[in-house]
Structure formats: C-alpha cells, structure tokens
Amino acid sequence: MASISNPTIIKVKNALNQTVVTFTRSLQFVGGIVVTSVGNGQAKISAGGGGGGGGAWDVLGNAGSSFVLGTTTNDAWKMIQHNLERAGFNSSGDFYLKNHQNYTDSNKVMTTGAVTTLNDVPTLIKSIPIPDLKSGKMTFSLQGRKSDGLDRAAIERSFLFYREGGNVEISSKVQSDFTDKTQTEYSYQLLPTATSIEIYVIGKLLETIYWSGNFEYQMIGSNI
Numbered sequence: 755m756a757s758i759s760n761p762t763i764i765k766v767k768n769a770l771n772q773t774v775v776t777f778t779r780s781l782q783f784v785g786g787i788v789v790t791s792v793g794n795g796q797a798k799i800s801a802g803g804g805g806g807g808g809g810a811w812d813v814l815g816n817a818g819s820s821f822v823l824g825t826t827t828n829d830a831w832k833m834i835q836h837n838l839e840r841a842g843f844n845s846s847g848d849f850y851l852k853n854h855q856n857y858t859d860s861n862k863v864m865t866t867g868a869v870t871t872l873n874d875v876p877t878l879i880k881s882i883p884i885p886d887l888k889s890g891k892m893t894f895s896l897q898g899r900k901s902d903g904l905d906r907a908a909i910e911r912s913f914l915f916y917r918e919g920g921n922v923e924i925s926s927k928v929q930s931d932f933t934d935k936t937q938t939e940y941s942y943q944l945l946p947t948a949t950s951i952e953i954y955v956i957g958k959l960l961e962t963i964y965w966s967g968n969f970e971y972q973m974i975g976s977n978i
Contacts, residue, residue, distance in 0.1 A: 851972075862972035869965050871898075871957030876943050879967050880953045889916035890973035893931070896955055898940055901962040907940035909933055915951060922946040 767773050825831055832842040841851045848865040867880035879896070891914050898907035910932040914925040924946050940963070943954040957963035 862970070864968070864970045867953075867967045867969065869955060871955060871963045871965060872961075874939055874956055874959045876954035876956050877965075878952055879955050879965055880969055881950050882953075882969065882971065883950045884915065884917045884922045884973070886917050886919060887975060888973040889918075890914070890971055892951065892969065892971035894953060894967060894969045895932070896942055896953075896965060896967045898935075898955065898957065898963045898965045901964065905936045905940075905958075905961075905963075907935035907937070907963075909935070909940075909942055911942070913944070915946070917949075921948045922951055924951065 828845050828847070830842060830844050832839050834840070841849070843849055844863070846865075848863050850864075851862040865880070865882075869877050869879045871877045880894075882892070884890075891912065893910070893912040895910040896907070897909075900906070910930075912929040912931055913927075916923055924944060928944065937958055939956065939958040941956040943956065945952040945954065953967070953969070955963075955965045955967075957965075
C-alpha cells in the first residue's frame with residue numbers, strides 16, 4: 755500500500771497501515787536506514803541515528819573526494835570480522851589491532867604526537883596509558899627540525915614494559931635502533947608513572963625545534 759500526502763512525499767505502508775518507507779529526496783526506512791540523494795547519481799547511506807547525528811553511521815561512496823565511512827562522535831569504533839573484534843579506533847582516535855600475530859587481545863596501537871621546544875627543558879610529546887596487569891613492547895621514533903631547517907634530529911628506540919599492581923616499570927636497557935642528529939643536545943627522556951609512560955623531547959637553549967613522533971606498542975595480559 756502506498757500513499758501520497760503531497761507531490762514530494764511518498765509513503766509506503768504495510769497491511770496494518772503502518773508506514774515502513776518514506777521517500778522525499780531521501781528514502782527513509784522506519785527504525786533506521788536513510789538513503790539520501792546527493793546529486794550526480796550518488797547516494798549517502800545513514801544508519802543508526804537518523805541521518806548523521808548522535809550514534810549514526812554515514813556512508814558516502816563513489817562521490818569524488820567525499821568518501822566517508824565512520825562516526826560523528828569520539829566513541830570507540832570496533833571492526834568486527836567473523837563475529838570477533840579484529841581492529842578499531844579507540845576514543846582518542848588511535849588505531850589498534852586485536853589478536854595481532856596470535857597474541858590474544860594484544861591491543862596493538864599506532865599513534866602520533868607533536869610539540870615545539872624553545873629551550874633545553876624536557877617537553878612532553880606523548881603520554882601513553884598502561885592498564886594494570888599488562889606487559890608489552892613499545893617502539894617510538896622522534897624527529898626534530900630547527901625552525902630555519904639547518905639542524906635536525908632523528909631518534910628511534912624500543913623497550914619492554916609492564917604494570918603489575920603498582921607503577922609502570924620499563925626495562926633497564928632501552929634498545930637504540932637509530933640516532934642521527936646535528937646537535938648533541940637534542941635528546942629524549944622516558945618517564946614511567948603510576949599509570950602511564952611519558953615521553954619527553956629535549957631541544958637546545960634559545961632554539962625553536964619542531965618535534966613529531968610515531969609511537970607503536972602492543973600489550974598482553976600479564977601475571978608476573
């Protein structure tokens with residue numbers, strides 16, 4: 755059964771006279787999915803929250819530079835395969851992998867950070883929370899560039915860590931994977947706290963240094 759309430763609205767009803775589909779410029783299914791024309795033969799599919807608000811999903815494919823698949827909130831986004839969580843983005847926007855390399859619940863995370871130093875005082879570039887009863891490995895790379903581009907630094911390190919009912923502990927030896935810097939003052943510091951690992955960068959007195967960093971780590975449940 756179909757009804758037309760005005761020339762631009764078409765409603766499709768079932769045998770119980772309940773509206774199940776409404777069509778204007780968009781096709782709206784009662785209870786969830788909206789298909790909206792965006793012109794040029796393209797369509798946007800929204801589901802879960804009525805067209806993009808709250809917890810809705812928007813999918814806009816094959817539409818030039820406006821490909822969209824994602825959320826409109828800062829809630830975690832989980833990717834499910836074969837009814838199991840395989841990967842996703844946490845509420846901070848960091849990407850992670852589950853069950854990575856046969857480690858159950860390894861929570862592999864890849865994230866970034868950036869900061870500017872104006873002197874030789876250690877400056878926080880990244881704080882990484884470590885849940886209790888977890889152990890893992892972290893690798894990070896830091897790149898610093900003086901404002902005039904003449905001086906640079908590149909540092910990469912790896913280390914092990916764990917947290918077992920107390921403060922975070924890191925391995926006494928940090929592996930030096932790579933170091934290349936034009937000034938000896940350029941450096942970094944690792945600071946384990948009660949609940950996190952903080953990474954600081956150190957520039958040079960009276961110099962403006964732009965720093966960026968990449969941080970990759972994975973954790974497994976521990977009972978050390």
